[in-house]
Amino acid sequence: MKHILGIVLIILGGISYYFFSHYEGHLIPVPFLFTILSAGIVVLGFYIFIHFLKAPEPYNFIEIRRLKKEGEKIDIVLLDCDFLINNYTVEKEISSNYKVQGLDTIYNGRRSVKNIDYDQIVLVHEYIVNGKSEKFYSQTIFKEEITLRFLLEKQSRTFIYVDKKNRDNYYFDLEFLEVQ
Numbered sequence: 487m488k489h490i491l492g493i494v495l496i497i498l499g500g501i502s503y504y505f506f507s508h509y510e511g512h513l514i515p516v517p518f519l520f521t522i523l524s525a526g527i528v529v530l531g532f533y534i535f536i537h538f539l540k541a542p543e544p545y546n547f548i549e550i551r552r553l554k555k556e557g558e559k560i561d562i563v564l565l566d567c568d569f570l571i572n573n574y575t576v577e578k579e580i581s582s583n584y585k586v587q588g589l590d591t592i593y594n595g596r597r598s599v600k601n602i603d604y605d606q607i608v609l610v611h612e613y614i615v616n617g618k619s620e621k622f623y624s625q626t627i628f629k630e631e632i633t634l635r636f637l638l639e640k641q642s643r644t645f646i647y648v649d650k651k652n653r654d655n656y657y658f659d660l661e662f663l664e665v666q
Contacts, residue, residue: 492535499527553647553657560646564638567609605630624658
């Protein structure tokens with residue numbers, strides 16, 4: 487959203503820069519100052535656009551490294567985890583031309599639509615410590631359930647690294663899935 491602000495500032499700054507650099511009227515006593523200000527707005531817009539365009543990192547790698555080094559290491563059997571599954575289908579228009587879509591609807595309503603299936607799975611591991619049950623949730627995995635079960639069976643085991651001071655801070659190690 488902030489990169490849109492950058493684009494707006496670039497456009498407004500560019501328009502005002504062009505206006506004030508070609509201004510020959512008498513109402514504005516020093517148009518040169520407004521030209522410089524407009525150029526500054528363009529530079530600010532580029533800075534905001536470039537700065538906020540970077541994709542955020544999904545994890546804090548320094549924190550993961552710290553948890554792996556200092557945290558409690560819980561060995562788990564992957565197929566003993568529960569699966570939270572969210573599968574859904576989205577209809578995507580094949581053609582963006584509304585005339586084509588309209589004609590396709592008359593003859594065959596499904597011709598201009600493509601179904602895209604999405605699979606989202608979260609692993610849940612229940613761990614009992616001193617008679618208390620704790621649940622650890624993995625990051626969302628974007629794989630089909632059958633494929634995921636095959637990969638989990640192949641890997642067999644992994645670790646959950648839990649911060650010793652704050653048990654809500656943990657890392658469910660599924661890095662082996664990224665290699666696939």
